[in-house]
Every structure is written in structure tokens, then in C-alpha cells.
Amino acid sequence: MRTLLICLLLGVLTGQQPVLGQVGGLPQAPPRDVRAEPASRVQVQALLLRAGAQPTPSSSAATDDRGEFRLFHLTPGDYIVMAMTPNNIVGPEVEGEAIGFASSYSPGVPTMAEAARVRIGPASQATADIRLIETRVHTLNGTVVTASGEPARGGNVSLIARESPLGPMFATGLSGTGTFSLRNVPPGSYELIARHQAPRPAGALSTAPASAQEFGRQPVEVVAHTEVLLPLTLGAVVQGEAVFDETPPAGTRVNVTPTTLDPRNLTGVPSVEVTGSQFTLRGAFGPLLLRANASGGAAAWALKAVLLRGHDITDEPTVLTASDSGHLQVVFTSKAPALEGVVTGQNGQPSNDATIVIFAHDPKAWTPRSSFTRLADVDKDGKFTVRGLREGRYYAAAVPIDVMTNVVQPTAEILESLSGVATAFTLNAGESRSVDLRLVLFER
Template sequence: MYAPTDVALIIESALGVDMRLVVAIGWIMIFQTFSTQSEHQPPGGVIAGIVVRAGTGEPIAGARVLAQPTTPPRPTPGGAAPVAPSMPPAVTTDGQGRFAFKDLHASPYRLFIFADGYVRHEYVPADQTLQNVRVLLTPAGNVSGNIRDLDGKPLAGVPVQILKPVYNFLGDQTLQSAGAAVTDDRGEYRVYWVTPGRYYVLAGSAISARRAAIPGIASPNEVPGHSVLPTYYPNATDLSGATPIAIQTGADLNNIDFVLERQQARRIRGRVVDAATGKWPPVATVRLVTRSAIGGTSARESLQSYNPVDGTFDVRDVPPGPHQIVVEVRSPGAPGPPVTPPIVPAGAGQAGSITFGGSRALVTAAAQIQVQVGNEDVDNLVVTIGAAGSLPGRLIIEGASTVSGADRLRVQLTPLLAGAMQGPVPVPANPGGTFTIDNVLPGDYRVQVAGLQADFYLKEARFGSQDVLNKPLNFSQSGPASLDVIIGTGFSRIEGTVIDERSQPVRSVAAILVPDQLRGRPDLFRNVTTDQSGRFRMEGIAPGDYKAFAWETLEPFSYYDPDFVRRYEQHGHPVKVSESSNQIIQVQLIRSGQ
């Protein structure tokens, strides 16, 4: 069974949205199913306090407070399901902002506090008996604006998103929605109760040209078939040209306006050419793949889009914005390899495994090309497909010819653009260390190794003379001949304790190890949770210079953000790791707001 924080990481990684609130409520329901289970220790603990507005100290009435026990489920005799600590009922603050939980079972607790118009807050009391908890809630902010066309007329039904740059479990930067709205008949929008911070504003969507005509939400009389080019504030089609906005605590940010051009859905027309023959393939599937700003993907394909007589294709009803054209030649009746999820790097902590369902026919040749659709059709696009090939290689384990656990290692090529292209099946090495990865389509891949145990680390990967551990592997039939993957076996370990300002151990917080260099490598990071004594252990660490951190509260995977880590660099504990080293350290807790 996963801990609640584990489940939160799974959902956040898979969906790329902030689901911690949903997870917390889901776990409340799970814990409450155990409420009839008796505890060995009698209840008696009390957590009581007050919820106030940050900055003024004004009491907040009507706030909702949840208390979640963080003790793992206890094993039970006879192999029965573990018993989770019972969940106390939620409470609401009174007119003076006060709350109290009574008769709590012995366990550390995590409090979740919610109030309309405020940023939700998490608080970790030091014990199950605490009488004077003071919780500060930060007032949220609001954003509003107006969207008009080039003639000054209001644009109705345009989706607007408030976007925050975040990192996913693979260490890739993406955008997370912090709020959304749709313009009304006056072209006005308002996004309310947004957590203060720096954001980007995006008007329009390449996936959905306009909102769905849901009765009571959108008018069925809206004109269909037109849209706007997805545009970042103030007037950029790409994030690199956007200007971030700053949402202040409890403030209204007005006049975030756009002037956009009405655009009709367009067509993408072109021709498919086989790189091996210079001719068009007799059969091909053309797929339009569109990614939203927050990581979602929409794909549609049609056999009717491709004309086998002359190799041309015509994709209709394409909304403006960035897209990909993916062309595949499939082998009828031959099953393709299973869709292999990317390996969860050590830096993601207990993120669990991400699975992808579905199977598809074997793809024998393919290509993908980026297309930007604007106010005109895209014509004369040439897509050159390349055949799938085989990639030979060697898996080298340093320091020994036979090592326990080497038979569990699998070399994996993960497409950089997951879901757009078929990825090959991970393969083991032969007794001599050689391997062959079949059905590798032309494209860019991330080199990974599955099955690394505590005393292994990925030391080097070279494609011919190219470094493909720190850079993507670009596969083509004319590329280098083989892939060499080197595994280091020098067992390195860091043990330590997270302490607070009183030098007391802190339990149930994440201890994060961040490399000084190569911060684009999530496999070099470590993320572990302290036990009930505040202790942690990290293993299988590659030699190098690191810093260890422990934040009281931390947005998922924010430690992958170099700018975020740079702000706390002086609070990190320096660690120099060499092969076969064993170190014991103390890490100072970084308090919220510090």
C-alpha cells in the first residue's frame, strides 16, 4: 500500500496537475473506512488552535480543518490487511477562528486547512497533543481582463488559463494550471482565488478551439468554426516571448487584456516520401498530435487523410496553434511492442510506476514533424519517413565480470515525446554483455536502465563518440554503429538526520540530494522521507559534489528547478561523494517562508 504522499506523487506525475487536495480527500475517505477498527492505545490527544489571516492576524471563521494521521498502517496478525489509524472528523473554526480535535490516537498528524478566498495550507504539529497551534492563511488573488478582436469587438467563449511553470517526475519542465475561466459575451473573464506568485496567462487553446456548448454554461448560439491563435500575455505565440504576471496577496490584478484575431480552422496538406526509395509508401497513417500548455495530448488519425495514389495527405479542421504531424507505416496483423512507460528516476522519490494502456500494430517506418498553424492553410509539407532499425550495444558493469543483480538490468530507449512515437521494448544483456534493441524508429530518445539496485548507478552512455547520458540519443540508419552503457558499482551511501532550529529530529519530511552540476539529470537526485526518528538513508549515489536539503513544505519536484534551488543554496549541506563512501550528515530543516 502506498502512503498518501506516494499517491499524490503518482497522480501529479501522470496528470501534470495539482491533485494534492483531491488525494488528501481521497485518503480521508479511505482512513474513515477503518474508523471502526480499535486501536491498541487509548485516545486522549488534543490538537487545538486558531486560524488567522496572514499579515493582519484577523481570525477566520468557517475554515475547514482536517487532521490526517501520518503513522503507516499497522501490520495485523494472521496476514490480514494492515490497519490504518482512524481519521478524526473534520472540524470548522468558530467565530473567533478557533478549532479543536479531541481524543486523538497516538500518532503524528498533518493538518489541512481550507477557507474560501485563501490559499490552502498544510501544517505538521510536533505531537498529537498540542494546544496552541496558530495557522496563518494567505489571502488569494484574482486576475481579470478583456479579450477583443482586431475590430475591437468582444470575443466570447475564449478559454483563459493561469499557468505556473513546474517540473514533472522525469525532471521535464511543463506548465500547471492555477486557474481558468472563459470569456463572456462582453469578452470579459475573471480567474479568482489564485495562489499568489508569478504566472503566465494563455488565451485560447490548440486542443479545443472553443468551449463545449454545455447547457447553462455556454450559449448554443455561439458561432462555430472560428477560434483564436493560442497567445501568451501580452502577445506571444511561444512561452519564450511571454511576460509573466505577479499575483499579489489578496489583490485584484486587472486589465490583463488581449487583442486577438479571429481565425477559422485550417488544413494541413503535404506529401509522404520514403527515405529509402524516394517514393511514397503504398499505405500510411497520418496522425495529428496536439499538446496543450499543461501537458495534455489530443490525437486524431484517419486513413482517408492519406492518398496512396500519389502519397499526398490532407488533414482538415485543424485549430490554430502548434501541432505535430506523425506519419506511420504499419504492418497489418503484426502486434507492436507494448507501450513502455519511462523509468521513474531516483530523484522522483516514491513516485510509484506510471502505466500506459493500449496496444497498437507494429510500426515499420515513421516520421514526425512540427507544424505551426496560423491564419492560413499549411501547404506543400514534405514528411520523409525512415525505416525502423536495430541498435546493437554493450552493457558494461565496472569492476567485475559477474555481479549479483546484473541479470535484472534492462536497457531502455524512451522517446522524448512520449505518446507520439512507438518506443522499443527494453532488453537485457547477453552473458557477454552485448544486447540488441530492435524496432527503433528514427527520432530522439532518452537512454535509461531499469533494474538498478542500491549498489549500481548509471555512469556513462555513449552512442559512438557521442555522450547520450546527458544529451538525447538521435537514432537514424546513418548514425553511429553501437551504444555503450557503463554501470558503476562502487557502493556509496549517505545516512543522516533532519533537525529543526531546536536541534530536534523532524519526521515525515523529504530529504533531497541535489547535484552541484548536471542538474538536468534526475537520476542523480535523491528524494527520501525521514522516519519517525527523523533519520534517512540514500544509496546508489554516483560520485560527485552534492547538497542535501529538507524543506518543511515543498511543491512536487520543485527541486528540479535550478532557480528554486539557487534561492536556498546557502541552506544546503555540502556532501562530496566518492565511490564506496559512507557518510553521516545532519540537515537543517528549511521552514516555510524562509
């Protein structure tokens, strides 16, 4: 069995200097397996770890013929390093099946959860090894059909590992007969996703509205050469309305923003049309969260809730269908509570070296993109003000700024740890509450 060894050197240098890396033969790198071969033309990707978010693709590069690469402009933080499946390296067939290499994470493990962390500090360097091990590779063939049962002519398909949505992805376009072929796919559990938009009729103006998009996704087990049929469905058209707790002034503008928890957003989000207090989502597919804001007049409007048939779905990813039209509401209030206060350090003096973390008292609300979780800065005098909060019971904590570096939204694990040292309080409608906080000693 052949092993390909990737020795990685990462660093953050001052000025415009690049980050240098090399595959094989690296000074000060760990001893290399004598059977390992330098791997050329392999894509290496650094993924930045951010609490409350999926790992973020950062700098990437392909190894050259000598197995060397350069990575530019990495910001300080914790990373994992991934070597993409090298489709260009395929060995001889064994029992009629091709042999290739599976994507791997440092130091040579198959999943992101097992990957070693690499910490990059300002003006620092770090090394990591990745070993690619031979595996059987297969071909996934398939046909995509539209909602009307016709072959999907045009569009694309993507295949992503189910356990690691930001891991390696295989992608290709659809043929004129709706077929596709993905080659050199290692065995595993995947999600197959297709997206298709019919072309405009012949002679239609380029400014004419595009036809509705169709989407499809299904799990696929790749254990041998596989044939699949993937049917598409039309993205839903859903109508809703904005509701205010008091009559808004003329000219109040409403904005509705759909979001998805899919880190790659392969199915996209629906387009939004707003007319007065009415809005229409076009192309809704898969679980969505809705966020909204309103502006106009002297009142400061804030989102109070998103309701579907009277049920609060503000923080519940929901699959919306055409039957939901007329039952979807975004509710605004001019009486959203606010929180203000002063942060003091361990010496009892005001401190501006803090990030304010506000989160729900109920652990059930510690979900991704929760509307109850907010991060806020303090001013030079240690003061903070956070407006537009929702009513309810909360925790608040002031933590050192560097603890929240690269944090998009704190994870449930971080919030659980903070709840033991945070200050509890309740916010009621129209209330502006003052809560002073002591900077806590906390490490995530």
C-alpha cells in the first residue's frame, strides 16, 4: 500500500510575506515514512475554526511537482488542515476497481472531528503532516429529472460527505439529457444535491423573469459503482406579512432575510419581494430561518417574533411550503427591551478589554443563530448598550476580548460554561435595564 506524505508549514508573517509550505523534505518536520512519496498537484486547504460556526475555508494552494506550496495571509487562530481527494492520482485497478486516495485531515485521519488543531499566532509558524492512504474509488452515475418528470437539461450536482459538510466536494454539470458522472469517489456516506433552472423560452427578453428553480437532495451510500435517480421539486412560493404592535408611520420599510444553516448554501436561499407590509419568498427549499428589520419614523422597530400559524418559529429552521402562504408573519415591536451597563476589571476599575455575551437563560435556546444570543463591544470607558433584544430571561457575561476572537456565535458548550459565572436577569417589554458586569476569567 502506498502512502503519500504531506508536510505542511504554516505561518503568519509581517508585511506582505507569504505563508510558506512544503510537501516532503521539510527541515524540522517530523521524520518521514521512508515508504512515503511526495504528493504533487494536491489541493491543501486551511480551515479556520470559529466558535459557533462551521470551520471557515481560508488560504489554499496546490502542491507543485516537488510537493511544495505557499499559503498567503492566514489570520491568527486555530486551524485544521485538509488535503483534498487528489483525483489526478489514480493507481492500477484491483479486481476491476480503481485505486486512488481519500481526502484526509492532519495528521492523516478521515474525518474533521479527528483532525489535529494547528494554532497560528502573530508572526509564528507551525507544522503539520497529512498522510493520504490508498483506497478503492468508485464512479457515481445518475440522472436528474424535473418536477414534471422530464430530464433536467442544464444545472449542476454536488456530492458532499454527510459527516463533514465542509469537507471535500465533488461537483459536475448536467448533460443535455439530465445525466451526470462523478468519478474517483472514495467509499462513504454522502449527500447528493442538484439544482436546476429551466432556460427562458426562445425569443424571451433577457429582462424577462427567470423560470422557477428546482432542487433535489438525497443521501447516497457509495460502496461500489452506483447509479441513482434524483427527482427535483420546485422551490416554494410563500407569501407572508409584516405585523406591527402599533400603527407604523407611512413610508416604513420592511426587509426580510431568509438564512440557512447549510454551511455551503448549495441550494441557495429564496428571493424576497416586499410590497408595503406584504412579502413573498420565491424558491424556498429546505429548512430556513427568517430574520427581518423595519425602518421609518421615530420608532426603533425590532423583530419580536416570526410566526407560522401562530407558532413561534423565530429560532426553528422550518421547511416552508406554498400552503403556508397567508399564515406566515414577521412581528415587529417598538417596545423591544434594552440592556446597558459598565464592565469593571478584576481591579474594580472600568475595563474596555471585554466582549459582552448575552444569551438565553433556557439552554434549549442555545441553538445556532439564536435570536437570543448577542455579542456586543464596550466603549473606551467600559460602557455598553444593547438594543432590540427580545423579552425573556437572560444571562450576561463580560469576557476578555481575546476569548471571543474568531467567534461568530458562541456554541452551546461555551454558553454552558459561561452560565456558571454569568449574571442572570429578566427583560420585559419596553424596559431598559442596567446590569453592571465584572470581567470574568474564562477560557474556552
